[in-house]
Amino acid sequence: MKNRIIVGVLKLFGCLLLLAASAGAQWNQLNPVKAVKQQADGVVFTMDRGTLRLEVCADSIVRVTYAPGATFPDTPQYVVTKNTWAPAPFTFTSDDKSATIATGKLKITITKNDGAILFADASGGKLFQDYDRTLTPATVNGEQTYHSEVFSNLWDSNEAFYGLGQHQAGVWNYHGEDVDISQDNTNISVPVVLSSRGYGIFWNNPSRSRFNNRFPHALYLSAEVADTVDYYFLYGPDFDKIIASYREMTGAAPLFGKWAYGYWQCKNKYNSEDEVLAVAKKYRDQKIPVDNIVQDWFWWNHMGEPVFNKNYPDPKGMIDQLHKLDFHIMFSFWPYFDPPSPVYDDMASKGYFIDKTVVGGFHPQGMALYDAFNPAARKYYWNLINTGLFQLGADAWWLDTDEPETEGRQTPILVNNKVSIGSGARYADLFPLMTTTAVYEGQRSATDQKRVFILSRSAYAGVQRNSVSAWSGDVESNWLAFARQIPAGLNFELSGLPYWTTDIGGFINGGNPDDPAYRELYIRWFEYGSFCPIFRAHGTRTTNQNEIWSYGADAQTILTSYDRLRYRLLPYIYSMGWMTTDQGYTPMRALAMDFRTDVRAQNIGDEYMFGPAILVAPVTEPGATVRHLYLPKAKWYDFWTGKAVDGGAAIDTAAPIERMPLFVRAGSILPMGPDVQWASEKPADPIELRVYAGADGHFTLYEDQGDTYNYEKGAFATIAFAWDDASHTLTIGERKGSFTGMLGKRTFHIVFVGAGHGAGIDPSATADKTMEYTGAQVSVVR
Secondary structure, eight states, X not given: OHHHHHHHHHHHHHHHHHHHHHHOSTTSOOOOEEEEEEETTEEEEEESSSEEEEEEEETTEEEEEEESSSXXXXXXXXXXXXXXXXXXXXXXXXXXXXXXXXXXXXXEEEETTTOOEEEEETTXXXXXXXXXXXXXXXXXXXXXXXXEEEEEEOTTOOOOEEEEEEOSSOOSOOTTOEEEEOOBTTXXXXXXXXXXXXXEEEEOOOSOEEEEOSSTTEEEEEEEEESSEEEXXXXXSSHHHHHHHHHHHHOOOOOOOGGGGSEEEOOSOOOSHHHHHHHHHHHXXXXXXXXXXXXXXXXXXXXXXXXXXXXXXXXXXXXXXXXXXXXXXXXXXXXXXXXXXXXXXXXXXXXXXXXXXXXXXXXXXXXXXXXXXXXXXXHHHHHHHHHHTGGGTOOEEEETTTTTXXXXXXXXXXXXXXXXXXXXXXXXXXXHHHHHHHHHHHHHHHOSSSOOOEEESOOOTTGGGGTEEEEOOSOBSSHXXXXXXXXXXXXXXXXXXOOEXXXXXXXBSOBOTTOHHHHHHHHHHHHHHTTSSSEEBOOOBTTSOOSGGGGOHHHHHHHHXXXXXXXXXXXXXXXXXXXXXXXOOOSXXXXXXXXXXXXXXXXXXXXXXXXXXXXXXXXXXXXXXXXXEEEOSSEEEETTTOOEEEOSEEEEXXXXXXXXXXXXXXXXXXXXXOOOSSTTSSOOOSXXXXXXXXXXXXXXXXXXXXXXXXXXXXXXXXXXXXXXXXXXXXXEOOOEEEOTTOOSSEEEEEEEOBTTBSOSSSOOSSOSEEEEESSSOEEEEO
């Protein structure tokens, strides 16, 4: 009897699912297929209302567009840069009920009675179903346009959703959530969503949009301004494959100068060139590793006019002295311009402003936002930076407030203004891409001898091609804000943008370096920051001090140890930078990236992999001395002790104030360089190769000149390492490539990690093997 009841319940549940699936969007009229036409790159469907097109870009990439009429408007594309694709083989079949497109990776079925699109893998397993898509006439900012929407019924799915940029609610998995895809300080909107089912969607619309899954069984993707419904379906199933496809469409992320992967010293703000130089000299005197120092706002007389104020009497001399100290310097530069100045007047006369403030306050009345959508204005903007900063020797650009910021008003500036290419509402999320394009293209046109680095408070799809690292904005200085940065950063990374950082210690609300409670927060945040793609301190402090020595002797010891660790790991980190450029890799990796089918890993947003080897578990609770964490199924090694731990379970591990839990996956080969004070102080020789036995593994060491674009011309070298666990053999492969200044001969200290051996920050006291390497393949048996 009991079994019969269970069977009955299961049948009833199955019927409910079928009814829900067949119901679709019951409040919208069906939109059946009237005619079908196969084309060389896909299929066009004439619908009862409008026209649907599926373009097969690759065996795992399909573009879906739906237009209200019989033709497709020629909408300009600012994000997607790949306009042509090599022919992708596909088959097409059609009968009275449905039409099917099949590639080697995907099977796409369009039902003719309602126009629903089912995406499945090659074996027929359901991935995503576009049940209904609508274009509703609307008037937005004076333009006759459409609101667009896609509906997907999720009654048969509990999949996890990730990406969508960086948001501050502390949410990791967006299943059951509602997210505005709209720019704001601390909220970066990128219309890319990935599913634990192994697919991604790039919503190709730069107006304000929305991901709405607040009822978990229904997903809506919508946009405020649209000519068409337009999205790309990206299949993996591995997340790395999805992100690589996205970057193939929107541009690869260039490699930063090696110095950019080191430590960035910053605060709100340095007030004179004497202060900047004194801080730089003290770092060198105390032998604390650092590569970069940052000049925040108000070094100018008038915002937007690159003329230094009286506290910087010799800016070129300051920059030259910093370079002699082996520092790089980054300057803040805003997209806003204050009156009165000759620059302001000239830009106003040329029509380069979008809008101006109407009331004076912190910023003056008449402060104007420049039109980054205007190519001439972008060129003008770069020329200001070029003549005022770059030609003096400045190294990097901090593009602040480039959402663009709209203080005191919820509606963004662009939504009710015109820009040079049309209605600002149509391009409401696009400003960060356009203004970073101005600087990236400007510097690339000026020289190929210095790599571009841009720190941007906002971002959008495609900014990775402009050498951009975003940061999480003006976050608060408290434990809650700190904890929320971890899922925010991981979702940002899963949006296809690889470089990200935070203000270590938070930006606002009472960070006091003399307060023991704040010191604890700062230490924990700094530990986490040392394992972010970009390692940068910044913030407003009550003492106006934010250097490593500002937090007391005990804190300085801990902070310096993590700084040292960052620099010892530079061979690993810089090689990851190359993987990011060359392979579309993601350096800060949610567990769901490497353990996608592990449901527990799918729902963990407070730990992550830093590259292929290191699992990072930040400590976000005050007073904690133990960290509860999950190790996915694998063999792991405690970085601090060398002790092996079996995964597939949660553990409690020691986490005193000086220790952030780090675990290294078996099969990892971790190259660690010598102690250095800055990234290019000396070649990475000798390298300690830590081998973590228990699984096969590999890693490729990448090296080049460190700060030119010669790598784009092939001037670089790689050395492949491989560990065969069965034979206990480490193979150091033949060196591939060369570059000016390359080491012809080098030393590898090989350490087979175990309890108490090959653990912690310091170089191992004894190596298991020492190899003198000249470029030929060699093997070492344990």
